[in-house]
Amino acid sequence: MQQNTDQDSARIQVRKLDSSGAGFQQQLSTLLAFEAETDDAIESAVATILADVKRRGDAAVLEYTNKFDRIPGGAASMAAFDIGQDELQQALAALPDAQRAALQVAAERIRVFHERQKQELNGFTYTEADGTVLGQRVTPLDRVGIYVPGGKAAYPSSVLMNAIPAQVAGVKEIVMVVPTPDGVKNRMVLAAAAIAGVTRVITIGGAQAVGALAYGTETIGAVDKIVGPGNAYVAAAKRRVFGTVGIDMIAGPSEILVLCDGSTDPDWVAMDLFSQAEHDELAQAILLCPDAEYIARVEASIHKLLPTMPRRATIATSMSDRGALVKVRDMDEACAIANHIAAEHLEISAAEPQQWADQIRHAGAMFLGRFSSESLGDYCCGPNHVLPTSRTARFSSPLGVYDFQKRSSVLFVSEAGAQTLGKVAAELAYGEGLQAHARSAELRLQAGVGNDDSTPS
Amino acid sequence: MQQNTDQDSARIQVRKLDSSGAGFQQQLSTLLAFEAETDDAIESAVATILADVKRRGDAAVLEYTNKFDRIPGGAASMAAFDIGQDELQQALAALPDAQRAALQVAAERIRVFHERQKQELNGFTYTEADGTVLGQRVTPLDRVGIYVPGGKAAYPSSVLMNAIPAQVAGVKEIVMVVPTPDGVKNRMVLAAAAIAGVTRVITIGGAQAVGALAYGTETIGAVDKIVGPGNAYVAAAKRRVFGTVGIDMIAGPSEILVLCDGSTDPDWVAMDLFSQAEHDELAQAILLCPDAEYIARVEASIHKLLPTMPRRATIATSMSDRGALVKVRDMDEACAIANHIAAEHLEISAAEPQQWADQIRHAGAMFLGRFSSESLGDYCCGPNHVLPTSRTARFSSPLGVYDFQKRSSVLFVSEAGAQTLGKVAAELAYGEGLQAHARSAELRLQAGVGNDDSTPS
Known part of the structure; x- marks a missing residue:
């Protein structure tokens, strides 16, 4: 990683990619690759x-x-x-x-x-016809x-x-x-x-x-x-x-992915990219846009605004090393690429952003419309700013109340329920060679044991 | 760990503890201690x-x-x-x-x-007075x-x-x-x-x-x-x-904890303990009961039933090495100990079991009443049998649909919302020394930018 000083930060060079280019998939994979070093x-x-x-x-x-x-x-x-x-x-x-x-x-x-x-x-609870109660407690x-x-x-x-x-x-x-x-x-x-x-x-x-x-x-x-x-x-x-x-999760470097239809003030998009890049030299800021001319305007804004930023050295390193401005065929393709990236922060800076949001399956948080800058979400919109990084939004979620709760299953089998369920359980338990499981169920098949007080009421 | 053959399994000796005895807390800690070896x-x-x-x-x-x-x-x-x-x-x-x-x-x-x-x-979504939409997508x-x-x-x-x-x-x-x-x-x-x-x-x-x-x-x-x-x-x-x-979680050995008021057929309880012990020599089966005489009856059932079990060697090792029959003061104390153990499977084999279940804060699955043998839940009641082990029910849940879903936050800030939220975000961002975050919010404070089409409708 190159070290930028405040002086040389003007020489920032953000890679420009084209999704139609040969080898784009490989370029994208290389760009996204990040392995936390274990020291x-x-x-x-x-x-x-x-x-x-x-x-x-x-x-x-x-x-x-x-x-x-x-x-x-x-x-x-x-x-x-x-x-x-x-x-x-x-x-x-x-x-x-x-x-x-x-x-x-x-x-x-x-x-x-x-x-x-x-x-x-x-949580929930439901009662079956024979009186058996099943549920989940939170x-x-x-x-x-x-x-x-x-x-x-x-x-x-x-x-x-x-x-x-x-x-x-x-x-x-x-x-x-x-x-x-x-x-x-x-x-x-x-x-x-x-x-x-x-x-x-x-x-x-x-x-x-x-x-x-x-x-x-x-x-x-x-x-x-x-x-x-x-x-x-x-x-x-x-x-x-x-x-x-x-x-909680072990977080990787922070990321922002901006999908832009090319009609947002390019200064806004440039600053949104900076707001991620200023975190860390390893942070990743990527723009996907179908309009090459607009991408050039964002690039110009980057060069114009960078010198004004107190954290320009960090921003320059992050943008140069891990940032990218990507020309895509259209917004549909941008959404498909966004699903692959599964970004921590996804801005859809476009007119009628909901149509594109509907195509997104994986993202930690989605910021819809030009006014929804990531920084608003970082501080005060209300949703959590602890979000899955490094493509883990494919399988994990923002930090939430659910991370501080857990569930317990509740099973209250009636005497009648034990008769029908016991036969099924015993059949499968014998099939698995677990005879104590089978016998435990079969013992409850004896009729008239007089334990009715333990049946759910 | 001793190796039992089918012949010596009659010599099973299950430890008996008394919660009133000196050093019970330490005995319990030792009993529960399990560290997965890393080889x-x-x-x-x-x-x-x-x-x-x-x-x-x-x-x-x-x-x-x-x-x-x-x-x-x-x-x-x-x-x-x-x-x-x-x-x-x-x-x-x-x-x-x-x-x-x-x-x-x-x-x-x-x-x-x-x-x-x-x-x-x-998931959910709600709209604020200024048109800002916030939500969570599953x-x-x-x-x-x-x-x-x-x-x-x-x-x-x-x-x-x-x-x-x-x-x-x-x-x-x-x-x-x-x-x-x-x-x-x-x-x-x-x-x-x-x-x-x-x-x-x-x-x-x-x-x-x-x-x-x-x-x-x-x-x-x-x-x-x-x-x-x-x-x-x-x-x-x-x-x-x-x-x-x-x-998913890395599971430890399987466990059953039976809370019994002393009025269930002792054969049932013994077999329920076996149904866990037969899984694995490291499996753990524990009974908590306020009635010493009843515990002796369960012990007798254990000795009577063990020779009839095809997997008696595994059961004997598990019960001898990691099992326990614990005399407690009363069922309230049993519940308190159960909360400490946070068992994978908790059977409350008692009259009116709900009163005790209400005191339980931590358990993977609770089996209420005498007819709810763990084996019914293992196979066919409906709740999942993949459950948190080794006290992890303090903070984790049964495997469930939620393990195959994830959440994304959705933030759609209106132009009006960006004005009020932007000032708050900028104040906090400057306080944290993150100026690009602040500027990104402040850029949206400019009035009349004519981007109204991106405001939520």
Whole structure:
């Protein structure tokens, strides 16, 4: 990957592809290819830290935190890492009014959207003719851990997006961990925790925080699931504790795919591409458009606007290395390509966008129409901004209330039901060579056992 | 782990615990502790096979299959591994009538239950006062792979339980792989595939089959998700391809937890414990009961019934090594312990079981009342028998239609909505230092841009 400085960012060169060209499929595959590197040194360090936290608990977490986060003076006990609700409320009160109001509006809108998700999933129950009752119960997780990165990449919006769905789901304890490198706290992150209903904030991070949440320590109860983004150490730790606790997806670089019919202000499209590219040098921003002349206008806007961006170096690298402006035959083909890409963020910047949205089968979030910039969704429309990346929208979903709920099947077989079902079960169990299964069903075939009180009423 | 032969199985000794005893919490933790071993030799072999299948495609799959499955004579091409729909239908027709009928009844009941799951999840959409439309769309996966073990552990019921939810979800292509060691096909498995709507059956297995499904080969299209149980090689391969495709959970040993008030026929309870223990020497069967005298009766039933079981060696090992009969204070305490265990299968074998079920927060499936033996649920009640094990019911769910669907957020912001939302988004984006996000929102604040045709109508 080339390193751009602010000086050479003017030399940005975004690849231009044509879907009619020979080898387009191969070009597209190469463009989309991304494999997260697994670094043996990180894996080994993380394994050591997790084992140590599991064995020594608080003592290990304290040592690693003092060391890795360079806590000034060194904390003497875990109690030093707890931030009380008072301090969270103070952080909220201390924000500039406009910022506090913006956080509150965003939180309220996120809550409204996620309440809809909760309403959708109620479980069900039905009774059969013989009195047998079958159903599915939906219940919240008990305790959830939310990982929030510290330092530069601390995003209050991510606190809202991770904590609010958990709260809406009915999770009783929401424990947020956030490292404070050099002891520096991020006021806006703490304010977001206050708004989002986080029940405890602990200023620890890294693999040691993931281990503490997964295994529990003397002062931190084990959680049932850990969500939230982190660096390579955090990602490796989450992978390793998966099974002991649930985890959310391991996110890849962020992506935007813009489908444009060629009639949106090209500055808007260029800036939308930038808004993804500024995240990360590995981020991916792609435009699909049937109009070559329009693509040239977007390219001109890119060159015009790039020098005005504070994060132009990151944008230039991302756009040069992983971006593309793709001329397609028509919008139908754009939709077909979009289904292959299964983008995290899909903007359909076109007149009557619904006609194209109807052709989309795979996307984390769809932004329809020229006014639906991805950035509105990132902060405050209401839907979650934690979305499946790297083509995983083919099989996974935005973070949601459902990630903080689970289902249990409920089976209440009547005595009459046991007679008919028992014969079927026994037949199949013998066929599979599982005789205890068969006998267990057959024992219930005995009539008149006088256990009627256990039949569903 | 001790090896039992059929002869010494009479010497079974099931541990008896008392929740009032000192050290019960520690005893329970030790009892529940299970860590899947990761075998470096298996990991390394699987990594090699997957890389080879990714690189060489069909040629690699063909070689590994001929070798590992000892295909008689050796297949000359991948075409030899395809089983056509004709052969599936012939397998179904060739079954004994009672077996075919039982499979069909089970399939129909499974379908009815899973249709209810599908009805529950429809997505939603709502329009705000300024015309902004927000919603969530639910769509099926395109292509799914179902792994079915070959040889001894081939379970037709698992074919139904994995394939029917996918079909109900609307998955167009359901590709089943099932190894045929020594070229031997399992007629009942093929018959189940015919009933369950599997669209293609390929007689390959192991890590090579997982690789073929995940990466695709010349003759096998890549799928979006792989589900179904398998041996340690298959489990390791699924873990490794996770991210490229979705996977279901990696299942641990099967478990049953019986809560009994002491008034069920003790033979029934003993046989229910056996029905789990016969699966696997690592399977876990636990009884919680407030009545010590009743526990002694169940123990007597265990000793009486064990010699009659064809799989008594496996049952004896499982019950001795991992089973327990636990005297609890009362049924309320039993429920509290059940919430800690978060069992895969929870039987509440008691009068008026709903009162106890109401106290349960975590269980894969709850079987209420004396007639609801787990074996009925395993085969034909309708709910899925693929359930979370090893305490993962704290955060995960039975396999279901929802595992073959995913959600996409839909955001269609009106011009008016972009004005209010844009200011909020810009405020927060500047706060996070993401200026392109802010500018992207601010560009939409310009009035009268004449793009009204893209506003939701």
